[in-house]
Amino acid sequence: MADRKTLQADQISGHSGASPGLGMQRDLEVCKLIDTTTCIGCKACEVACVEWNDMPFQPTTFDNTYQTMPKTNWNFWNLIKFNEHQNADGTIQWLMRKDQCMHCADPGCLHACPADGAIVKYANGIVDFNQENCIGCEYCVSGCPFDIPRFNPMTKKVYKCTLCSDRVGQGLEPACIKACPTGCLKFGSKEDMSFIANERANQLRENFGFQNAGVYDPQSVGGTHVIYVLHDATDPERYGGLPKNPTIPWSYTVWKWLFKPVLGTFALFGFLGVLAHYVTSGPRMAQPEPPTKEETHG
Amino acid sequence: MASGAIESFDNKARREFESLGRTRVYRGELLRHPVYTRVLHWTVALFFFLALFTGFGIYLPWLFRWFTPFFGGGPLSRQMHPWFGLGFVFFFGLQVLNWLAPMLWTAADTKWMRNVHKIVSNEEKMDPPETGFFNAGQKVQFWEIVGGCIVFIITGAILWGGAKYFGGTAVAVSYVLHDISALIMLGGIFIHIYQSTFGEPGTFQAMIRGAVSEAWAWTFHPAWYKQVTGRDPVQACEEARRKMEGRR
Ligand code: HEM
Ligand code: SF4
Numbered sequence: 207m208a209d210r211k212t213l214q215a216d217q218i219s220g221h222s223g224a225s226p227g228l229g230m231q232r233d234l235e236v237c238k239l240i241d242t243t244t245c246i247g248c249k250a251c252e253v254a255c256v257e258w259n260d261m262p263f264q265p266t267t268f269d270n271t272y273q274t275m276p277k278t279n280w281n282f283w284n285l286i287k288f289n290e291h292q293n294a295d296g297t298i299q300w301l302m303r304k305d306q307c308m309h310c311a312d313p314g315c316l317h318a319c320p321a322d323g324a325i326v327k328y329a330n331g332i333v334d335f336n337q338e339n340c341i342g343c344e345y346c347v348s349g350c351p352f353d354i355p356r357f358n359p360m361t362k363k364v365y366k367c368t369l370c371s372d373r374v375g376q377g378l379e380p381a382c383i384k385a386c387p388t389g390c391l392k393f394g395s396k397e398d399m400s401f402i403a404n405e406r407a408n409q410l411r412e413n414f415g416f417q418n419a420g421v422y423d424p425q426s427v428g429g430t431h432v433i434y435v436l437h438d439a440t441d442p443e444r445y446g447g448l449p450k451n452p453t454i455p456w457s458y459t460v461w462k463w464l465f466k467p468v469l470g471t472f473a474l475f476g477f478l479g480v481l482a483h484y485v486t487s488g489p490r491m492a493q494p495e496p497p498t499k500e501e502t503h504g
Numbered sequence: 505m506a507s508g509a510i511e512s513f514d515n516k517a518r519r520e521f522e523s524l525g526r527t528r529v530y531r532g533e534l535l536r537h538p539v540y541t542r543v544l545h546w547t548v549a550l551f552f553f554l555a556l557f558t559g560f561g562i563y564l565p566w567l568f569r570w571f572t573p574f575f576g577g578g579p580l581s582r583q584m585h586p587w588f589g590l591g592f593v594f595f596f597g598l599q600v601l602n603w604l605a606p607m608l609w610t611a612a613d614t615k616w617m618r619n620v621h622k623i624v625s626n627e628e629k630m631d632p633p634e635t636g637f638f639n640a641g642q643k644v645q646f647w648e649i650v651g652g653c654i655v656f657i658i659t660g661a662i663l664w665g666g667a668k669y670f671g672g673t674a675v676a677v678s679y680v681l682h683d684i685s686a687l688i689m690l691g692g693i694f695i696h697i698y699q700s701t702f703g704e705p706g707t708f709q710a711m712i713r714g715a716v717s718e719a720w721a722w723t724f725h726p727a728w729y730k731q732v733t734g735r736d737p738v739q740a741c742e743e744a745r746r747k748m749e750g751r752r
């Protein structure tokens with residue numbers, strides 16, 4: 207990281223300002239902040255994502271809502287989830303939530319993946335898939351509490367949001383951030399984003415009457431590198447199924463890291479076992495055995 | 505009714521395969537396994553090892569990295585594994601129909617199991633007189649594979665369909681059961697291969713040529729020997745011993 211910082215442009219001749227995203231690498235951990243309260247559902251981020259990642263576009267599905275398609279896809283990593291929520295007092299609220307990989311500090315996908323190097327988590331918090339190492343087993347799909355990785359049936363590999371690791375590595379912000387017109391998307395250090403998010407939640411509680419406003423940064427997966435400001439943090443489910451308490455199945459932690467290698471070794475002991483039997487007891491012969499010599503020992 | 509249909513299906517298959525290959529039984533030998541049984545056995549074994557070896561690459565890819573290229577790499581291994589598994593289960597299913605009758609558990613098997621340590625330690629030179637066509641150890645191996653196949657089919661289908669059809673929890677549980685089943689079966693196969701080759705010499709030919717020596721039969725499967733020859737196994741063994749000593 208340090209070497210990158212030394213070569214980061216601070217001033218550029220004949221240029222109106224420094225490069226966008228300057229100072230981004232001040233802190234190791236990056237974070238995307240999504241303020242659902244100021245998202246207008248314009249889908250600029252969806253388009254920016256498809257554009258930057260060079261993905262073949264796919265037809266959208268109209269289902270009488272303001273949502274582009276029912277779910278993210280292998281070539282559509284960023285989806286504004288829409289929900290018309292009815293409050294207790296009968297008023298309604300249009301909830302928009304940008305759905306994409308959360309870049310968990312403790313990523314379930316990575317725990318579930320058996321392939322060497324198919325999923326990496328960088329020191330800055332980005333969780334990235336390396337398709338050249340992926341074997342297409344789709345275990346990551348079941349390990350992810352946010353239902354994010356998507357299988358491409360043509361390449362037999364799995365894809366998801368990279369948090370624009372290619373851009374961030376060059377000191378730029380993710381493409382979706384650059385496209386957002388309302389400033390509801392922000393990108394920076396985890397520390398800064400948490401601070402801004404909490405300030406905004408405070409403001410919502412104190413000045414706008416959203417008593418339950420809060421920040422979504424679930425600690426059950428060690429926190430995430432994508433955080434939300436929600437009008438009502440007590441019920442994240444209403445925002446297109448954001449899990450209240452995301453968890454990783456135990457079979458990907460205990461079984462995989464402990465029992466898999468240990469029991470695999472035990473199975474190989476079967477081989478040593480029969481070898482030992484052959485050496486100590488010897489084979490059982492059809493009777494009568496040819497009486498070649500008298501037994502002289504034992 | 506159903507068992508009658510199975511019986512006639514198996515009989516037909518045995519007849520057909522007997523015209524494809526043949527089983528030579530020499531003097532002093534007995535017919536053990538017909539062509540149909542042998543073909544099924546080795547087809548099952550082939551698919552088992554194909555599924556096992558492609559499974560290695562999914563079980564611990566970092567350990568079997570050097571190995572997966574034999575199957576065209578990790579992704580291709582992953583693609584082929586379920587098909588090999590299906591082949592294994594399918595042909596073993598035919599073998600189950602073929603072997604159902606001799607594999608049924610009897611009181612003699614329970615008794616055999618209680619004495620298993622004497623057989624493993626080679627203390628008993630001959631199997632107990634009630635041991636029939638298959639001994640209890642072989643039956644355990646057979647039924648373990650039947651149970652394993654059921655686990656493989658159910659959990660395998662869930663892993664094949666994936667979380668998008670069956671949900672994350674089902675996949676997370678299935679893969680552990682799938683692994684455990686494979687480990688048990690692998691451990692069993694080590695013992696099986698050992699017993700049928702080095703452990704009890706004269707057994708291997710039962711699955712190759714289909715015939716075994718009479719001595720092998722009266723030693724390891726006395727009740728079966730009695731059933732097919734009508735002679736008493738212990739007496740036959742004693743006679744052979746006397747002949748052998750006389751010759752010396
Ligand atoms: C190189 C590998 C193998 C060898 C040398 C081998 C050899 C044999 C032999 C000689 C028999 C006949 C035993 C008898 O007549 O009493 C037999 C039976 C049998 N084989 Fe195999 N086999 C092999 C692999 C497998 C595999 C992979 C499976 C299934 C997963 C399998 C399943 C069975 C079963 C269920 C029986 C009947 C019960 C028993 O004898 O245990 N075998 N095998
Ligand atoms: S949201 Fe899912 S895919 Fe993204 S890092 Fe977390 S577990 Fe992995």
Ligand code: SF4
Pocket residue numbers: 315318319320321324325335339340341342343344345346347355363364
């Ligand atoms: S499909 Fe997912 S879990 Fe499987 S190798 Fe690829 S990234 Fe890893």
